[in-house]
Amino acid sequence: MEILTTALLAGMRLSQRYGATVALHETTIEVERGQILAVVGPNGCGKSTLLRALAGLAHGEGAGGFSLFSSKVPSREHRAKVMAFVPQRPDLAADFTAREVVQLGRFARGADEYAVGDALRAVGLRVRSELPMRVLSGGERQRVAVARALAQIDGADPCVLLLDEPFSGIDPGEVSRIVGALRATAERGAVVLSLHDPGLARAIATHAAVMSGGRIVSHGVASEVLVPETLTKAYGHPIDQVAGWLAPRIEPSR
Protein backbone atom coordinates (compact mmCIF):
# COMPACT_ATOMS: atom_id res chain seq x y z
CA MET A 1 0.00 0.00 0.00
CA GLU A 2 1.35 3.40 -0.95
CA ILE A 3 1.59 5.82 1.90
CA LEU A 4 2.20 9.46 1.13
CA THR A 5 2.46 11.34 4.34
CA THR A 6 4.65 13.80 6.15
CA ALA A 7 3.36 12.63 9.50
CA LEU A 8 5.84 11.33 12.09
CA LEU A 9 3.78 8.23 12.59
CA ALA A 10 0.97 7.00 10.41
CA GLY A 11 -1.20 3.92 10.51
CA MET A 12 -3.18 3.22 7.35
CA ARG A 13 -6.27 1.00 7.41
CA LEU A 14 -5.09 -0.86 10.49
CA SER A 15 -7.20 -3.89 11.26
CA GLN A 16 -7.04 -6.56 13.93
CA ARG A 17 -9.40 -9.32 14.84
CA TYR A 18 -9.31 -11.71 17.77
CA GLY A 19 -11.20 -14.75 16.60
CA ALA A 20 -14.63 -13.54 15.56
CA THR A 21 -14.23 -10.18 17.31
CA VAL A 22 -13.08 -7.24 15.22
CA ALA A 23 -10.97 -5.19 17.62
CA LEU A 24 -9.81 -2.67 15.07
CA HIS A 25 -11.56 -1.92 11.79
CA GLU A 26 -9.56 -0.29 8.97
CA THR A 27 -8.41 2.52 11.20
CA THR A 28 -6.30 5.29 9.72
CA ILE A 29 -4.50 7.77 11.94
CA GLU A 30 -1.64 10.23 11.57
CA VAL A 31 0.41 11.85 14.30
CA GLU A 32 2.39 15.03 13.64
CA ARG A 33 5.41 16.40 15.43
CA GLY A 34 4.58 18.27 18.61
CA GLN A 35 1.32 16.47 19.20
CA ILE A 36 0.19 14.72 22.35
CA LEU A 37 -2.60 12.57 20.99
CA ALA A 38 -5.03 11.06 23.47
CA VAL A 39 -7.00 8.01 22.37
CA VAL A 40 -10.19 7.80 24.43
CA GLY A 41 -13.27 5.63 24.35
CA PRO A 42 -15.14 3.02 26.37
CA ASN A 43 -13.50 -0.20 27.57
CA GLY A 44 -12.97 -2.66 24.76
CA CYS A 45 -13.28 -0.04 22.01
CA GLY A 46 -9.87 -0.89 20.56
CA LYS A 47 -7.58 1.66 22.24
CA SER A 48 -4.96 -0.88 23.29
CA THR A 49 -5.17 -2.68 19.97
CA LEU A 50 -4.61 0.58 18.08
CA LEU A 51 -1.59 1.44 20.24
CA ARG A 52 -0.06 -1.99 19.78
CA ALA A 53 -0.62 -1.77 16.04
CA LEU A 54 1.07 1.64 15.97
CA ALA A 55 3.97 0.17 17.94
CA GLY A 56 4.35 -2.44 15.22
CA LEU A 57 3.39 -5.21 17.62
CA ALA A 58 0.19 -6.33 15.93
CA HIS A 59 0.40 -9.47 13.92
CA GLY A 60 -2.01 -11.59 12.02
CA GLU A 61 -4.22 -10.92 9.08
CA GLY A 62 -4.81 -7.51 7.56
CA ALA A 63 -2.56 -5.48 9.81
CA GLY A 64 -2.66 -2.63 7.30
CA GLY A 65 -0.03 -0.08 6.35
CA PHE A 66 2.38 1.56 8.69
CA SER A 67 4.79 4.41 8.36
CA LEU A 68 7.35 5.83 10.75
CA PHE A 69 9.08 9.03 9.62
CA SER A 70 7.94 8.29 6.07
CA SER A 71 9.79 4.97 6.18
CA LYS A 72 7.26 2.37 5.18
CA VAL A 73 8.87 -0.69 6.65
CA PRO A 74 11.16 0.44 9.45
CA SER A 75 13.51 -2.28 10.65
CA ARG A 76 13.18 -3.60 14.16
CA GLU A 77 16.41 -1.91 15.17
CA HIS A 78 15.48 1.45 13.65
CA ARG A 79 12.05 1.35 15.20
CA ALA A 80 13.43 0.54 18.64
CA LYS A 81 15.81 3.50 18.44
CA VAL A 82 13.13 6.10 17.79
CA MET A 83 9.89 4.67 19.16
CA ALA A 84 9.13 3.36 22.65
CA PHE A 85 6.04 1.63 23.96
CA VAL A 86 4.63 1.26 27.47
CA PRO A 87 2.03 -1.52 27.65
CA GLN A 88 -1.03 -1.36 29.84
CA ARG A 89 0.27 -3.95 32.24
CA PRO A 90 4.03 -3.79 32.12
CA ASP A 91 5.66 -6.92 33.44
CA LEU A 92 8.88 -5.87 35.03
CA ALA A 93 11.32 -8.56 36.04
CA ALA A 94 10.86 -8.68 39.80
CA ASP A 95 14.51 -9.32 40.64
CA PHE A 96 15.85 -6.29 38.81
CA THR A 97 16.20 -2.94 40.53
CA ALA A 98 14.30 0.03 39.14
CA ARG A 99 17.55 1.41 37.72
CA GLU A 100 18.38 -1.88 36.02
CA VAL A 101 14.95 -1.97 34.37
CA VAL A 102 15.45 1.56 33.06
CA GLN A 103 18.91 0.54 31.82
CA LEU A 104 17.24 -2.23 29.78
CA GLY A 105 15.59 0.56 27.81
CA ARG A 106 18.99 1.35 26.31
CA PHE A 107 19.18 -1.99 24.47
CA ALA A 108 18.86 -0.44 21.02
CA ARG A 109 20.69 2.85 21.49
CA GLY A 110 23.49 1.71 23.78
CA ALA A 111 24.21 2.19 27.49
CA ASP A 112 23.90 5.78 28.71
CA GLU A 113 23.83 6.45 32.43
CA TYR A 114 22.83 10.10 31.91
CA ALA A 115 19.74 9.03 29.95
CA VAL A 116 18.90 6.53 32.70
CA GLY A 117 19.33 9.14 35.44
CA ASP A 118 17.25 11.71 33.56
CA ALA A 119 14.45 9.21 32.96
CA LEU A 120 14.38 8.19 36.63
CA ARG A 121 14.30 11.85 37.68
CA ALA A 122 11.48 12.58 35.21
CA VAL A 123 9.22 10.09 36.95
CA GLY A 124 10.40 11.01 40.45
CA LEU A 125 12.07 7.71 41.27
CA ARG A 126 15.71 8.65 41.52
CA VAL A 127 15.96 8.05 45.27
CA ARG A 128 14.25 4.66 45.12
CA SER A 129 16.04 3.48 42.02
CA GLU A 130 18.24 0.91 43.78
CA LEU A 131 15.27 -1.03 45.18
CA PRO A 132 14.19 -4.26 43.48
CA MET A 133 10.95 -4.07 41.52
CA ARG A 134 9.18 -6.50 43.80
CA VAL A 135 9.22 -4.11 46.75
CA LEU A 136 7.95 -1.12 44.74
CA SER A 137 4.24 -0.24 44.75
CA GLY A 138 2.06 -0.72 41.70
CA GLY A 139 2.18 2.97 40.89
CA GLU A 140 5.96 3.05 41.26
CA ARG A 141 6.34 0.09 38.90
CA GLN A 142 4.18 1.89 36.36
CA ARG A 143 6.49 4.91 36.66
CA VAL A 144 9.53 2.70 36.15
CA ALA A 145 7.92 1.41 32.95
CA VAL A 146 7.46 4.98 31.74
CA ALA A 147 11.06 5.79 32.69
CA ARG A 148 12.32 2.75 30.75
CA ALA A 149 10.51 4.02 27.66
CA LEU A 150 11.84 7.57 28.16
CA ALA A 151 15.39 6.22 28.41
CA GLN A 152 14.87 4.15 25.27
CA ILE A 153 14.27 7.21 23.08
CA ASP A 154 16.53 9.64 24.94
CA GLY A 155 18.68 11.27 22.26
CA ALA A 156 16.29 10.45 19.40
CA ASP A 157 15.00 13.42 17.41
CA PRO A 158 12.36 12.98 16.18
CA CYS A 159 10.93 10.31 18.43
CA VAL A 160 7.59 8.69 19.17
CA LEU A 161 6.35 7.59 22.59
CA LEU A 162 3.33 5.30 22.85
CA LEU A 163 1.71 4.68 26.24
CA ASP A 164 -1.27 2.45 26.98
CA GLU A 165 -3.10 3.77 30.06
CA PRO A 166 0.08 5.14 31.65
CA PHE A 167 -1.67 6.70 34.63
CA SER A 168 -3.41 3.67 36.08
CA GLY A 169 -2.54 3.47 39.74
CA ILE A 170 -0.56 6.70 39.79
CA ASP A 171 -1.45 9.47 42.24
CA PRO A 172 -2.32 12.99 41.02
CA GLY A 173 1.00 14.54 42.00
CA GLU A 174 2.93 11.96 40.01
CA VAL A 175 0.51 12.27 37.08
CA SER A 176 1.43 15.92 36.73
CA ARG A 177 5.14 15.09 36.96
CA ILE A 178 4.87 12.47 34.21
CA VAL A 179 2.77 14.84 32.07
CA GLY A 180 5.71 17.24 32.27
CA ALA A 181 8.00 14.52 30.92
CA LEU A 182 5.53 13.71 28.12
CA ARG A 183 5.33 17.38 27.11
CA ALA A 184 9.11 17.58 26.98
CA THR A 185 9.13 14.47 24.78
CA ALA A 186 6.49 15.93 22.45
CA GLU A 187 8.82 18.88 21.78
CA ARG A 188 11.07 16.59 19.79
CA GLY A 189 8.47 14.20 18.46
CA ALA A 190 5.03 12.93 19.24
CA VAL A 191 3.29 11.21 22.15
CA VAL A 192 0.30 8.92 21.74
CA LEU A 193 -1.46 7.69 24.87
CA SER A 194 -4.69 5.88 25.58
CA LEU A 195 -6.75 7.13 28.51
CA HIS A 196 -10.03 5.96 29.98
CA ASP A 197 -10.62 9.37 31.61
CA PRO A 198 -11.71 11.97 29.01
CA GLY A 199 -11.25 14.75 31.55
CA LEU A 200 -7.60 13.89 31.97
CA ALA A 201 -7.26 13.59 28.20
CA ARG A 202 -8.68 17.06 27.70
CA ALA A 203 -6.29 18.45 30.33
CA ILE A 204 -3.06 17.05 28.89
CA ALA A 205 -3.53 16.30 25.18
CA THR A 206 -3.20 18.64 22.22
CA HIS A 207 -5.14 16.28 19.98
CA ALA A 208 -7.59 13.49 20.56
CA ALA A 209 -9.14 10.53 18.83
CA VAL A 210 -12.41 9.13 20.15
CA MET A 211 -12.91 5.44 19.49
CA SER A 212 -15.99 3.27 19.59
CA GLY A 213 -16.42 -0.29 18.39
CA GLY A 214 -12.99 -0.61 16.80
CA ARG A 215 -13.27 2.63 14.80
CA ILE A 216 -12.18 6.20 15.30
CA VAL A 217 -15.39 8.18 15.40
CA SER A 218 -13.84 11.61 15.90
CA HIS A 219 -10.31 12.92 15.52
CA GLY A 220 -8.84 16.40 15.78
CA VAL A 221 -7.80 19.14 18.17
CA ALA A 222 -8.51 18.03 21.74
CA SER A 223 -10.68 21.01 22.66
CA GLU A 224 -12.90 20.40 19.61
CA VAL A 225 -13.13 16.61 19.83
CA LEU A 226 -13.42 16.12 23.57
CA VAL A 227 -16.82 17.68 24.03
CA PRO A 228 -19.83 16.24 25.91
CA GLU A 229 -21.86 15.45 22.76
CA THR A 230 -19.18 13.33 21.05
CA LEU A 231 -18.17 11.56 24.25
CA THR A 232 -21.72 10.87 25.31
CA LYS A 233 -22.32 9.17 21.98
CA ALA A 234 -19.08 7.15 22.18
CA TYR A 235 -19.49 6.03 25.78
CA GLY A 236 -23.23 5.52 25.59
CA HIS A 237 -23.59 7.37 28.88
CA PRO A 238 -24.07 11.08 29.59
CA ILE A 239 -20.75 12.90 29.96
CA ASP A 240 -21.02 16.39 31.44
CA GLN A 241 -18.63 19.27 31.58
CA VAL A 242 -18.38 20.16 35.25
CA ALA A 243 -16.36 23.27 36.05
CA GLY A 244 -14.34 22.70 32.89
CA TRP A 245 -13.68 19.00 33.65
CA LEU A 246 -15.33 16.25 31.65
CA ALA A 247 -16.96 13.76 33.99
CA PRO A 248 -19.50 10.97 33.81
CA ARG A 249 -22.90 11.96 35.10
CA ILE A 250 -23.45 10.22 38.41
CA GLU A 251 -26.56 10.87 40.46
CA PRO A 252 -25.61 12.32 43.85
CA SER A 253 -25.93 9.89 46.73
CA ARG A 254 -28.78 10.44 49.15
Next chain:
Amino acid sequence: MKRPPGFVIVVALLAAGALLRMLLGPAADDSGLRVSLSIPTGEVLSLRATAVLSAALVGAVLGLSGLALQSLLRNPLASPFVLGISSGAGFGVACVLVLGYLFAWSGAGLFGREVFGAVAGAALSLAIVSRFGRQTDGHDPTTLVLSGVILGAIFSAGTALLEHMVPFGLRGDLLSWMAGRLPELPSRGELIVVAVAAVGGFAVLARRTQALDVSMLSDDEARSSGVNLGALRGTLFWTGGILAGVAVAYAGPIGFVGLVGPHIARRLLGPRHAALVPGSALAGAALLVLADAVRQAIDLGSGRLPVGVVTALAGGPFFLWLLRRGAWRS
Protein backbone atom coordinates in the same frame (compact mmCIF):
# COMPACT_ATOMS: atom_id res chain seq x y z
CA MET B 1 33.11 -4.58 34.86
CA LYS B 2 33.31 -4.97 38.62
CA ARG B 3 33.45 -8.65 39.57
CA PRO B 4 30.78 -9.43 42.13
CA PRO B 5 32.15 -11.28 45.17
CA GLY B 6 29.53 -13.99 44.53
CA PHE B 7 31.87 -15.42 41.91
CA VAL B 8 34.46 -16.05 44.62
CA ILE B 9 31.95 -18.15 46.54
CA VAL B 10 30.94 -20.23 43.51
CA VAL B 11 34.55 -20.85 42.48
CA ALA B 12 35.45 -21.72 46.07
CA LEU B 13 32.58 -24.25 46.16
CA LEU B 14 33.82 -25.80 42.94
CA ALA B 15 37.40 -25.95 44.22
CA ALA B 16 36.32 -27.46 47.54
CA GLY B 17 34.25 -30.10 45.78
CA ALA B 18 37.09 -30.95 43.41
CA LEU B 19 39.60 -31.21 46.25
CA LEU B 20 37.28 -33.43 48.28
CA ARG B 21 36.60 -35.67 45.29
CA MET B 22 40.34 -35.96 44.60
CA LEU B 23 41.27 -36.89 48.16
CA LEU B 24 38.36 -39.17 49.06
CA GLY B 25 38.95 -42.87 48.70
CA PRO B 26 38.47 -46.20 50.42
CA ALA B 27 40.77 -46.84 53.35
CA ALA B 28 43.95 -48.54 52.24
CA ASP B 29 44.35 -50.78 55.29
CA ASP B 30 41.51 -53.21 54.51
CA SER B 31 39.96 -52.55 57.92
CA GLY B 32 36.44 -52.82 56.57
CA LEU B 33 34.73 -50.23 54.40
CA ARG B 34 35.93 -46.85 55.67
CA VAL B 35 36.62 -43.58 53.99
CA SER B 36 40.03 -42.03 54.07
CA LEU B 37 41.55 -38.84 52.76
CA SER B 38 44.83 -39.25 50.96
CA ILE B 39 46.75 -37.58 48.18
CA PRO B 40 46.35 -39.77 45.12
CA THR B 41 49.23 -40.68 42.85
CA GLY B 42 49.75 -42.34 39.51
CA GLU B 43 46.76 -44.04 37.95
CA VAL B 44 44.41 -43.17 40.82
CA LEU B 45 45.28 -39.50 40.38
CA SER B 46 44.44 -39.54 36.70
CA LEU B 47 41.23 -41.53 37.31
CA ARG B 48 40.01 -39.10 39.93
CA ALA B 49 41.03 -36.05 37.88
CA THR B 50 39.00 -37.42 34.98
CA ALA B 51 36.06 -38.01 37.32
CA VAL B 52 36.24 -34.41 38.55
CA LEU B 53 36.47 -33.07 35.00
CA SER B 54 33.59 -35.25 33.88
CA ALA B 55 31.35 -34.18 36.78
CA ALA B 56 32.25 -30.52 36.33
CA LEU B 57 31.49 -30.57 32.60
CA VAL B 58 28.14 -32.34 33.00
CA GLY B 59 27.25 -30.00 35.88
CA ALA B 60 28.08 -26.96 33.75
CA VAL B 61 26.01 -28.34 30.85
CA LEU B 62 23.06 -28.96 33.19
CA GLY B 63 23.39 -25.51 34.79
CA LEU B 64 23.42 -23.79 31.39
CA SER B 65 20.51 -25.93 30.16
CA GLY B 66 18.49 -25.01 33.25
CA LEU B 67 19.27 -21.32 32.81
CA ALA B 68 18.24 -21.43 29.13
CA LEU B 69 14.95 -23.11 30.05
CA GLN B 70 14.29 -20.73 32.94
CA SER B 71 14.86 -17.74 30.67
CA LEU B 72 12.83 -19.30 27.86
CA LEU B 73 9.82 -19.98 30.05
CA ARG B 74 10.43 -16.97 32.33
CA ASN B 75 10.06 -19.26 35.29
CA PRO B 76 12.60 -20.04 38.03
CA LEU B 77 11.16 -23.53 38.51
CA ALA B 78 12.04 -24.66 35.00
CA SER B 79 14.81 -27.22 34.58
CA PRO B 80 15.41 -30.24 32.35
CA PHE B 81 14.44 -32.68 35.09
CA VAL B 82 11.36 -30.89 36.44
CA LEU B 83 9.90 -30.36 32.97
CA GLY B 84 10.28 -34.00 32.00
CA ILE B 85 12.89 -33.14 29.38
CA SER B 86 15.52 -35.40 30.92
CA SER B 87 13.02 -38.27 30.86
CA GLY B 88 12.26 -37.49 27.24
CA ALA B 89 15.97 -37.55 26.46
CA GLY B 90 16.29 -40.81 28.40
CA PHE B 91 13.49 -42.29 26.31
CA GLY B 92 15.35 -41.17 23.20
CA VAL B 93 18.50 -42.93 24.38
CA ALA B 94 16.52 -46.08 25.24
CA CYS B 95 15.04 -46.02 21.73
CA VAL B 96 18.55 -45.84 20.28
CA LEU B 97 19.71 -48.70 22.52
CA VAL B 98 16.81 -50.89 21.46
CA LEU B 99 17.34 -50.04 17.81
CA GLY B 100 21.03 -50.75 18.27
CA TYR B 101 20.18 -54.16 19.75
CA LEU B 102 17.65 -55.01 17.04
CA PHE B 103 19.94 -54.02 14.19
CA ALA B 104 23.09 -55.18 15.94
CA TRP B 105 24.91 -51.89 15.72
CA SER B 106 28.51 -52.06 16.80
CA GLY B 107 29.55 -50.39 20.04
CA ALA B 108 31.82 -47.87 18.35
CA GLY B 109 30.10 -44.60 17.51
CA LEU B 110 27.08 -45.59 19.54
CA PHE B 111 27.51 -42.54 21.77
CA GLY B 112 26.96 -40.28 18.78
CA ARG B 113 23.64 -42.02 18.10
CA GLU B 114 22.75 -41.81 21.79
CA VAL B 115 23.34 -38.07 21.77
CA PHE B 116 21.16 -37.75 18.70
CA GLY B 117 18.38 -39.81 20.29
CA ALA B 118 18.63 -37.86 23.54
CA VAL B 119 18.47 -34.48 21.81
CA ALA B 120 15.48 -35.62 19.74
CA GLY B 121 13.72 -36.88 22.87
CA ALA B 122 14.56 -33.68 24.75
CA ALA B 123 13.26 -31.47 21.93
CA LEU B 124 10.08 -33.52 21.66
CA SER B 125 9.28 -33.29 25.36
CA LEU B 126 10.25 -29.60 25.48
CA ALA B 127 7.91 -28.88 22.58
CA ILE B 128 5.06 -30.74 24.28
CA VAL B 129 5.59 -29.21 27.69
CA SER B 130 5.91 -25.65 26.41
CA ARG B 131 2.76 -26.12 24.32
CA PHE B 132 0.83 -27.28 27.37
CA GLY B 133 2.02 -24.48 29.59
CA ARG B 134 1.45 -21.75 27.04
CA GLN B 135 -1.18 -19.17 27.72
CA THR B 136 -2.01 -15.81 26.24
CA ASP B 137 0.58 -14.06 28.34
CA GLY B 138 3.64 -16.24 28.74
CA HIS B 139 3.62 -19.59 30.47
CA ASP B 140 1.50 -20.62 33.39
CA PRO B 141 3.90 -22.13 35.94
CA THR B 142 1.41 -24.58 37.48
CA THR B 143 0.40 -26.11 34.17
CA LEU B 144 4.00 -26.12 33.07
CA VAL B 145 5.35 -28.03 36.06
CA LEU B 146 2.36 -30.39 36.21
CA SER B 147 2.60 -31.28 32.55
CA GLY B 148 6.35 -31.73 32.99
CA VAL B 149 5.83 -34.19 35.84
CA ILE B 150 3.21 -36.14 33.88
CA LEU B 151 5.34 -36.12 30.76
CA GLY B 152 8.31 -37.36 32.78
CA ALA B 153 6.21 -40.23 34.12
CA ILE B 154 5.01 -41.14 30.63
CA PHE B 155 8.53 -41.13 29.18
CA SER B 156 9.90 -43.11 32.14
CA ALA B 157 7.17 -45.71 31.60
CA GLY B 158 8.04 -45.78 27.91
CA THR B 159 11.69 -46.34 28.80
CA ALA B 160 10.73 -49.15 31.22
CA LEU B 161 8.68 -50.74 28.44
CA LEU B 162 11.60 -50.58 26.03
CA GLU B 163 13.83 -52.01 28.72
CA HIS B 164 11.84 -55.24 28.61
CA MET B 165 12.54 -55.61 24.94
CA VAL B 166 16.30 -55.93 25.40
CA PRO B 167 18.30 -58.76 26.98
CA PHE B 168 19.14 -58.68 30.66
CA GLY B 169 22.74 -57.49 30.36
CA LEU B 170 21.78 -54.34 28.57
CA ARG B 171 18.78 -53.95 30.87
CA GLY B 172 20.88 -53.68 34.01
CA ASP B 173 22.87 -50.89 32.38
CA LEU B 174 19.73 -49.05 31.43
CA LEU B 175 18.23 -49.27 34.90
CA SER B 176 21.13 -47.76 36.80
CA TRP B 177 21.74 -45.31 33.97
CA MET B 178 18.15 -44.07 34.34
CA ALA B 179 18.91 -43.02 37.92
CA GLY B 180 21.64 -40.67 36.73
CA ARG B 181 25.16 -42.05 36.80
CA LEU B 182 28.45 -40.49 35.80
CA PRO B 183 30.37 -43.02 33.68
CA GLU B 184 33.29 -44.48 35.58
CA LEU B 185 35.59 -44.70 32.62
CA PRO B 186 34.45 -42.12 30.06
CA SER B 187 36.12 -42.31 26.68
CA ARG B 188 38.05 -39.33 25.41
CA GLY B 189 35.46 -38.88 22.65
CA GLU B 190 32.56 -38.75 25.10
CA LEU B 191 34.37 -36.21 27.26
CA ILE B 192 35.06 -34.08 24.19
CA VAL B 193 31.39 -34.09 23.18
CA VAL B 194 30.37 -32.94 26.66
CA ALA B 195 33.13 -30.30 26.71
CA VAL B 196 32.06 -28.97 23.31
CA ALA B 197 28.44 -28.79 24.56
CA ALA B 198 29.52 -26.87 27.66
CA VAL B 199 31.69 -24.39 25.76
CA GLY B 200 29.23 -24.04 22.89
CA GLY B 201 26.23 -23.55 25.16
CA PHE B 202 28.15 -20.99 27.17
CA ALA B 203 29.18 -19.10 24.03
CA VAL B 204 25.65 -19.05 22.61
CA LEU B 205 24.17 -17.70 25.84
CA ALA B 206 27.05 -15.33 26.63
CA ARG B 207 26.60 -13.59 23.27
CA ARG B 208 22.98 -12.77 24.10
CA THR B 209 23.12 -11.61 27.71
CA GLN B 210 21.65 -8.16 27.00
CA ALA B 211 18.76 -9.48 24.92
CA LEU B 212 18.15 -12.09 27.62
CA ASP B 213 17.90 -9.36 30.25
CA VAL B 214 15.41 -7.38 28.13
CA SER B 215 13.36 -10.53 27.49
CA MET B 216 12.60 -10.64 31.21
CA LEU B 217 10.22 -7.69 30.60
CA SER B 218 6.81 -8.22 29.01
CA ASP B 219 6.84 -9.52 25.45
CA ASP B 220 5.53 -6.21 24.08
CA GLU B 221 8.21 -4.24 25.91
CA ALA B 222 10.97 -6.59 24.82
CA ARG B 223 9.84 -6.53 21.17
CA SER B 224 9.46 -2.77 21.07
CA SER B 225 12.90 -2.47 22.67
CA GLY B 226 14.34 -4.12 19.58
CA VAL B 227 14.76 -7.73 20.75
CA ASN B 228 13.95 -10.39 18.16
CA LEU B 229 12.01 -12.48 20.66
CA GLY B 230 11.12 -15.25 18.22
CA ALA B 231 14.74 -15.87 17.30
CA LEU B 232 15.89 -15.57 20.91
CA ARG B 233 13.30 -18.07 22.15
CA GLY B 234 14.21 -20.45 19.32
CA THR B 235 17.85 -20.24 20.37
CA LEU B 236 16.96 -20.85 24.02
CA PHE B 237 14.73 -23.77 23.07
CA TRP B 238 17.46 -25.53 21.12
CA THR B 239 20.24 -24.61 23.56
CA GLY B 240 18.24 -25.93 26.52
CA GLY B 241 17.17 -29.04 24.60
CA ILE B 242 20.55 -29.94 23.12
CA LEU B 243 22.45 -29.39 26.37
CA ALA B 244 19.93 -31.48 28.30
CA GLY B 245 20.15 -34.16 25.62
CA VAL B 246 23.95 -34.31 25.71
CA ALA B 247 24.00 -34.46 29.51
CA VAL B 248 21.44 -37.27 29.55
CA ALA B 249 23.18 -39.25 26.81
CA TYR B 250 26.40 -39.02 28.82
CA ALA B 251 25.23 -39.49 32.38
CA GLY B 252 21.52 -40.28 32.42
CA PRO B 253 18.85 -38.00 33.82
CA ILE B 254 20.61 -36.38 36.78
CA GLY B 255 18.00 -34.32 38.57
CA PHE B 256 17.94 -30.88 40.14
CA VAL B 257 21.41 -29.63 39.15
CA GLY B 258 19.83 -27.67 36.29
CA LEU B 259 17.31 -26.22 38.72
CA VAL B 260 19.53 -25.42 41.69
CA GLY B 261 22.61 -24.24 39.73
CA PRO B 262 20.95 -21.19 38.13
CA HIS B 263 19.13 -20.50 41.38
CA ILE B 264 22.38 -20.32 43.37
CA ALA B 265 23.82 -18.09 40.66
CA ARG B 266 20.79 -15.79 40.84
CA ARG B 267 21.06 -15.61 44.61
CA LEU B 268 24.79 -14.86 44.66
CA LEU B 269 25.20 -12.81 41.48
CA GLY B 270 21.88 -11.08 40.82
CA PRO B 271 19.43 -11.31 37.94
CA ARG B 272 21.63 -10.04 35.09
CA HIS B 273 22.52 -12.63 32.50
CA ALA B 274 26.05 -11.30 32.09
CA ALA B 275 26.67 -12.83 35.54
CA LEU B 276 24.05 -15.58 35.38
CA VAL B 277 25.51 -17.36 32.35
CA PRO B 278 29.00 -18.01 33.78
CA GLY B 279 27.49 -18.27 37.27
CA SER B 280 25.04 -21.01 36.32
CA ALA B 281 27.75 -23.02 34.58
CA LEU B 282 30.10 -22.70 37.57
CA ALA B 283 27.38 -23.40 40.14
CA GLY B 284 26.15 -26.43 38.19
CA ALA B 285 29.71 -27.73 37.99
CA ALA B 286 30.28 -27.13 41.70
CA LEU B 287 27.03 -28.89 42.64
CA LEU B 288 27.69 -32.01 40.62
CA VAL B 289 31.33 -32.30 41.72
CA LEU B 290 30.22 -31.93 45.36
CA ALA B 291 27.41 -34.45 44.84
CA ASP B 292 29.87 -36.85 43.28
CA ALA B 293 32.22 -36.43 46.24
CA VAL B 294 29.33 -37.17 48.61
CA ARG B 295 28.41 -40.20 46.53
CA GLN B 296 32.03 -41.34 46.70
CA ALA B 297 32.01 -40.99 50.49
CA ILE B 298 28.78 -42.97 50.82
CA ASP B 299 29.45 -45.78 48.41
CA LEU B 300 33.12 -46.12 49.33
CA GLY B 301 34.44 -46.84 45.94
CA SER B 302 32.07 -49.70 45.25
CA GLY B 303 30.70 -47.63 42.40
CA ARG B 304 27.16 -48.85 42.78
CA LEU B 305 25.43 -45.67 43.94
CA PRO B 306 24.24 -43.39 41.11
CA VAL B 307 25.06 -39.70 41.68
CA GLY B 308 21.46 -38.90 40.65
CA VAL B 309 20.34 -40.33 43.99
CA VAL B 310 22.44 -37.75 45.84
CA THR B 311 21.28 -34.81 43.72
CA ALA B 312 17.64 -35.86 44.06
CA LEU B 313 17.91 -36.27 47.84
CA ALA B 314 19.51 -32.84 48.16
CA GLY B 315 17.69 -31.06 45.32
CA GLY B 316 14.17 -32.37 45.87
CA PRO B 317 13.72 -30.68 49.25
CA PHE B 318 15.23 -27.54 47.75
CA PHE B 319 12.56 -27.59 45.04
CA LEU B 320 9.85 -27.90 47.67
CA TRP B 321 11.37 -24.99 49.55
CA LEU B 322 11.24 -22.92 46.34
CA LEU B 323 7.56 -23.82 45.95
CA ARG B 324 6.87 -22.77 49.50
CA ARG B 325 8.66 -19.48 49.04
CA GLY B 326 6.39 -18.77 46.09
CA ALA B 327 9.29 -18.37 43.70
CA TRP B 328 7.04 -19.44 40.86
CA ARG B 329 4.85 -16.40 41.29
CA SER B 330 7.61 -13.94 40.51
